[in-house]
Amino acid sequence: MLRKFLIAAGSVLAVIVLGGGVFVSARQNLHFDDTPYPDVAASTDSAVIARGRYIVRDVAPCAGCHGDPSQRASYVSGADVPLVGGFSFDIPPGQFYTRNLTSDKETGLGGVPDKAIARALRYGVGHDGRALLPFMEMQGLADDDLRAVVSYLRTQPPVRNPVPPHHYNVLGKVVRATVLSKPVGPSATPPAQSPRGASVETxxxxxxxVALCWSCHTERSQMTGALTGPRYGGTTGFTESYDTARTWSPPNITSDPETGRLGKMNEDQFVARFRQGRVIPGSPMPWQAFSRMDEDDLRAIYRYLKSVAPVKRDVGPPVVSLGKT
Ligand code: HEC
Ligand code: HEC
Structure with a gap:
């Protein structure tokens, strides 16, 4: 009786494991080729390219991930390092590499059409039709800025740098077959024209x-990236791949008078703080880039953050030493 039960239970289990394995492996190469391409073609207009440079280098943190890893120190001190990719994220689901964004034909974006680069940023679908890992959260870039970014990338001289394929471990394969199986698109229709001027809307x-301030200043799940705390309410245990001896606590940047940084700073002090750049050495916040932002844009960000619901939450000192060497 017991033996029969065990055999039956064993075969049920075998079917589940086998079925799960088939399910997971069948979902490793899902394609999303039907996703529409944004109507974007690179421009050679110098004003469009200058806007693209501003977005890529000063506001969106593209170079933090796609910059040449061997030139990290120059990047941190403010240089426009080549966007050759190759930086590797060693995280629980596996090892993932940033791509070469220069115009090299074989190893970069040289062979990738403008509209495919635009689709990757807006809809999270790679040039080969696969769902991209959700590292890039600029799906809401306005149409004009998307075109400006692609136009600027086209001016980047080709640099040959073959980047290894991603490595998914067992956990990574399961995650890819389930929670990360679908590409992430914009949550609302992005504007055709990027708002300008020192307004809350800008x-x-x-x-x-674009600058994705919320992405570091809000508590998130380490596994899926889902937000688990109040927006802009600060976070703890933020690690920087280049420095594993410390963790960071991007502070609460709401206007709560006691625990929020914006409760203690007026607009001019906020602008002055950004012009000052990085104060704590090694801080993962791209201060060198943000310090170059237009004054109107800094004022706009301040006004927007002031309009966000204040959160009472103290995340402690900005950096914690783990006592490792
Ligand atoms: C947080 C890190 C990070 C940031 C910031 C980032 N990227 Fe990426 N990017 C990645 C990773 C990782 C991949 C590989 C994703 C994959 O293959 O699933 C990638 C892939 C790409 C691709 C290739 C898509 C394809 O077709 O395979 C393009 C183009 C790209 N990024 C452009 C940009 C631009 C432009 C910016 C700034 C506006 C940017 N990225 C910011 C991490 C980042
Ligand atoms: C890559 C992660 C990251 C991003 C993106 C980021 N921050 Fe931060 N921020 C941090 C960390 C870490 C600290 C604490 C260390 C420090 O002060 O440099 C910090 C500190 C701050 C402070 C306090 C500085 C002080 O000296 O009191 C302000 C204000 C701030 N961030 C605002 C912003 C705004 C606004 C944006 C978007 C434009 C932003 N941050 C984007 C990680 C980030």
Whole structure:
């Protein structure tokens, strides 16, 4: 009786494991080729390229991930390092590499059409039709800025740098077959024209869709990236791949008078703080880039953050030493 039960239970288990394995492996190469291409073609207009440079280098943190890893020190001190990719994220689901964004035909974007680069940023679908890992959260870039970014990337001289394929471990394969199986697109229709001027609307656009201030200053799940704390309420245990001896606590940047940084700073002090650049050595916040932002844009971000619901939450000192050497 017991033996029969065990055999039956064993075969049920075998079917589940086998079925799960088939399910997981069948979902490793899902394609999303039907996703529409944004109507974007690179421009050679110098004003468009200058806007693209501003977005890529000063506001969106592209170089933090795609910059040449061997030139990290130059990047941190403010140089426009080549966007050759190759930086590797060693995280629980596996090892993932940033791509070469220069115009090299074989190893970069040289062979990738403009509209495919635009689709990757807006809809999270790679040039080969696969769902991209959700590292890039600029799906809300306005149409004109998307075109400006692609136009600027096209001016980057080709640099040959073959980047290894991603390595998914067992956990990574399961995650890829389930929670990360679908590409991530914009949550609302992005604007055709990027808002400009020192308004709350410009600030919302820059903080939410370009500079991604929320992405570090809000508590998130380490596994899926889902937000688990109040927006802009600060976070703890933020690690920097280049420095594993410390963890960071991006502070609460709401206007709560006691625990929020914006409760203690007026607009001019906020602008002055950004012009000052990095104060704590090694801080992962791209201060060198943000210090170059237009004054109107900094004022806009301040005004937007002031309009966000204040959160009472103290995340402690900005950096914690783990006592490792
Ligand atoms: C947080 C790190 C990070 C940031 C910031 C980032 N990227 Fe990426 N990017 C990645 C990773 C990782 C991949 C590889 C994703 C994959 O293959 O699933 C990638 C892939 C790409 C691709 C290739 C898509 C394809 O077709 O395979 C392009 C183009 C790209 N990024 C452009 C940009 C631009 C432009 C910016 C700034 C506006 C940017 N990235 C910011 C990490 C980042
Ligand atoms: C890559 C992660 C990251 C991003 C993106 C980021 N921050 Fe931070 N921020 C941090 C960390 C870490 C600290 C604490 C260390 C420090 O002060 O440099 C910090 C500190 C701050 C402070 C306090 C500085 C002080 O000296 O009091 C302000 C204000 C701030 N961030 C605002 C912003 C705004 C606004 C944006 C978007 C434009 C932003 N941050 C984007 C990680 C980030």
């Amino acid at each position: 600030g919302r656009y820059l903080a939410e869709s």
